[in-house]
Amino acid sequence: MGMWNHVGLCVSDLDRAIRFYGEAFGFTERNRLAIPDPIASKLLRVPEPVGMTAAYLTLGDAEAGGAVLELLHFDRPGNDPQRERSFTEPGLTHISLTVDDVAATCDRVRALGGEVLDDTDVGGLAIMVRDLDGQIVELLPPGALPQ
Template identity: 45%
Template structure:
């Protein structure tokens, strides 16, 4: 049925700081923006007056949609954990872990130091609190890796 993944959406409180983080720290490219109509967007998202502003970022074939709800605002909730149902994290390959973590900190992200596995894997949080796994030297699994 599906031809390809179109994008993944991420709700954020501060759109400008999140765009700065993804483009500055993680090398995403800004490819578009949208000020959405409340009537049609509200119907699609089941929200009253969402006041949606979206910015689209690309890395390779992957598109990330950052969503700011200026009308409806965000629901306050605790920091996301990986065993919570739903999207747990995004995983990105980086060439140099130390350089990547320096950029993460410089752009307002948080390095979860206790998760670091040598220079090959670590979890970070974006300014909006989204978990992102940074990896060095790992390819996407294409076969069963076993138990």
């Protein structure tokens, strides 16, 4: 049997992303590591030099099953967003977070430079926002998902 560990997200500016996820959603930076090029190159199947830094952010108590978000930054070229992905393409479509106040969270997202996708608001049940690099984050009020 497995256990959820983390999800990794490549970002164009590590410090800016840490600030965004912290101030918008309440994540806390727990650790930051410069990953040696030989390890990063082999694990990620990218050529050296890699120049990878990983920051681990937590939401809630990670030891008790809280969320861990790994933000990855690469010093090499090609670290910029390429294109918007469709929800119908295979692969990760979004990150989903339960927040105490959806409207206030949307206000923080806007103030920090993110985008609120107002046309996705489904009557207070959920809304989608984009982080600074275009990653979709779904915001849900408490109790929005069936148990």
